[in-house]
Every structure is written in structure tokens, then in C-alpha cells.
Amino acid sequence: MCYNIGSMEDYRKFKQVLKAIAHEAGWDIINAVSQGPTRFTNLERATKVSPRTLSERLKELAELGLIERKAYPEVPPRVEYTLTPLGKELLDSLHKLAKKIG
Amino acid sequence: MCYNIGSMEDYRKFKQVLKAIAHEAGWDIINAVSQGPTRFTNLERATKVSPRTLSERLKELAELGLIERKAYPEVPPRVEYTLTPLGKELLDSLHKLAKKIG
């Protein structure tokens, strides 16, 4: 109940995660990825997000350790995105939160 | 693990909540309010947020049912903001999430 105001800066990474997921596209993307290994084009169709934004969000989510990017050295190139354990845990918690809110 | 893509739109309110809290100011505000009844000017100083933004965020958080606005008919006017039970629950959950992330 009584959080120390002085420590508000310690939440920097958490805020970044919140921001990434709160993006209009972010939530849709991470949910789409949660359904299993997903490729760029699939995400583009599933989320109706432009490639530019999609690329940015994926990079962001990957840097935060919520999703993992696996590139296969094939022709044509194939890249799959999956949730990391952390991402999975986070998403689970968020879905529970969502239920409380309605 | 397998969320239905078709139901992604059902999270509209949840997304709004996420957005409100993910705002650079939003998180600081709700944390400041969590320390007990807080007045506008106190929030302004504690969060270093301009009155315009502060006003907008407070309205947003109140509409979402996370904080409550109590106005006392006095001169000079006094308004206090407090966390609602929902807001408290949410903030608690978020702090737990924050710990997982580091």
C-alpha cells in the first residue's frame, strides 16, 4: 500500500514492457504469437498491421525478452516468432487481469 | 495457450486500462495515488507532470474505475483522489508482474 516514491525509477523495464503491450498492435501481436510459432506474413494478416509497425513491435518485444525470433537459413527465408517462457507467464497474468476488469 | 483470435476485440476495456497505465505519467500517477488520498497539486509535484496531462490522465483513470475523485464543496476547493478497490487490486497484480520482469 505504501510504495516508496523514490524507487519509481526502478520500474523502467516494466514500463517499457507495459508500453510495448499497450500499443494498439502490441497486444494483438503477442496474442497471435501465443498460438504457436508464427511467421511474419501470418502476423501481418492476423493483426492487420503494416509491416513497418509489425517489424518495430517484434523487435521491441524480442529485446524485452517476451518473444523469440528464430531465423532459418533457407531460400526463401523463413523466420518464426514464439513466446518465451517469460512472455507466456506475462500473457497469462495479463489475461487473468483482463478478466477482473471485464 | 490457445487464445481465440476472433475474441481479440473483447479486450477493448483492458487495452484502455493498459494504455492508461502505460503512459509515461500514468504509472507514476497511479502509484502516487496509491499512497492514500492525494490532491491535485501534490500529484503535480510528486509526478512532475504538467497540469494538462495530469488532468487528462486522472479523468481517464477515473472513467476506467481505477481511481475515485472526491470533491469537497469548500473554499478554497479541495479534491482528493483515491484508488478504488479495483485499482488497488490491479496495482498489486502489476507490482507482482514487475518483480518477475526485474
Place this chain on the structure above:
DNA sequence: CAGGATCCCTACGGATACTG
């Protein structure tokens, strides 16, 4: 196929001044 580069636009948020 998976993105990077470029252009462009608007909507969020800061600063300042003013009011019930």
C-alpha cells in the same frame, strides 16, 4: 519472404496563461 527506407500526417503531450 522478411523486413528496411522514405515520405508524410496527426494526435499526444509540454509550456504558459487564464478562470470558477
Place this chain on the structure above:
DNA sequence: CAGTATCCGTAGGGATCCTG
């Protein structure tokens, strides 16, 4: 005191075209 009103700069994100 607790906000609104106004002006304005910036950056986030769409559309489109291009490349390893």
C-alpha cells in the same frame, strides 16, 4: 486550489516502394 484553453513541437505509425 483545481483545473481548462490555447499554441505548438515532436515522434509514432500508415502507405508505398525497394532489397537481401
